[in-house]
Amino acid sequence: MLLTDARNDAGLARAIRRLPRGSALVFRHYHLSGPARRRRFECLRKLARGCGVLVIGARVPESWHVDGVYGAAGEVAGKPGLRLATAHSLREIGMAARAGADAVLLSPVFATRSHPGASALGPVRFLMLARLSPLPVIALGGMTQARAAQLAVAGWAAIDGLV
Numbered sequence: 771m772l773l774t775d776a777r778n779d780a781g782l783a784r785a786i787r788r789l790p791r792g793s794a795l796v797f798r799h800y801h802l803s804g805p806a807r808r809r810r811f812e813c814l815r816k817l818a819r820g821c822g823v824l825v826i827g828a829r830v831p832e833s834w835h836v837d838g839v840y841g842a843a844g845e846v847a848g849k850p851g852l853r854l855a856t857a858h859s860l861r862e863i864g865m866a867a868r869a870g871a872d873a874v875l876l877s878p879v880f881a882t883r884s885h886p887g888a889s890a891l892g893p894v895r896f897l898m899l900a901r902l903s904p905l906p907v908i909a910l911g912g913m914t915q916a917r918a919a920q921l922a923v924a925g926w927a928a929i930d931g932l933v
Contacts, residue, residue, distance in 0.1 A: 771908060771927035773840075774814065776801040777883070778929055783817060791822030796840045796854070796927070798828040808834070826854060843869035854908070858891075863903045871905055875927055878911025884929060885911075893921060 772778075772785055773796040786795060795818045797811050811834060815825045827836035829845070838852025839845065843862065846853040847869035855866035857874045866874045878885060879896045890911060891899065900907040900923050909918060909926040918926035 771796060771925060773910075773927055773929045774798050775884070775929045779810075782814060786814070786817050786821055786823060789821065789823050792824070794824040794826050794837075794852075794854075796826045796828060797830065797836070798840070800829070824852065826852060838872075840875075843871065846871050855905075856910075860899055860902060863899065863905065863907075867904045873906040873908055873925075874903060875908045875910045876900060876903070877909070879909045879921070880912025880917065882912040882929075897921065897923075 771794045772789060774782060775798060778785070779799070789795070795814060797814060799807055799810055802810055811830065818825050824837040826838045826840045827834055828840040830836060836851060838854060839849040840854045841856060843855050843865035846855050853869070853871045855869060855871035855874050857863045857866050857876050863874055863876070876891070876896060876899060878888060878890045879893065881890050896909065907923045909921050909923050910928070913926045913928045
């Protein structure tokens with residue numbers, strides 16, 4: 771799973787083409803607004819769909835026709851499609867489950883540029899929380915393919931780790 775961001779925008783086309791079919795692109799691009807955000811979304815959605823990659827929207831209007839939604843538990847509750855909730859603790863995992871999320875992105879597993887100075891869960895605490903989760907857990911935060919191979923979870927996502 772690939773999450774979009776201002777930092778990885780230049781490498782997104784290449785990264786999307788490298789994703790396995792059935793993977794997901796989470797369109798965030800919070801740094802853009804209005805027509806510029808919509809244009810970038812349409813460009814990435816066309817590429818992703820052509821590569822067999824699902825398109826998940828973060829804070830996008832329903833009229834944008836995504837395959838699902840990404841965000842905090844309250845942002846995914848009751849939304850159509852695949853619901854991917856963010857969580858950083860057992861409490862937030864529980865909130866995601868009660869909101870009807872299909873999976874939870876638990877983060878940050880490792881130190882990440884997204885949240886400089888924030889404390890990471892680390893692999894031991896991450897795996898403990900993942901085992902307690904009633905939902906499939908997707909690892910996020912400082913993830914690379916090598917790190918993902920060491921964690922027994924449903925999947926992994928990255929912002930910088932795939933571009």
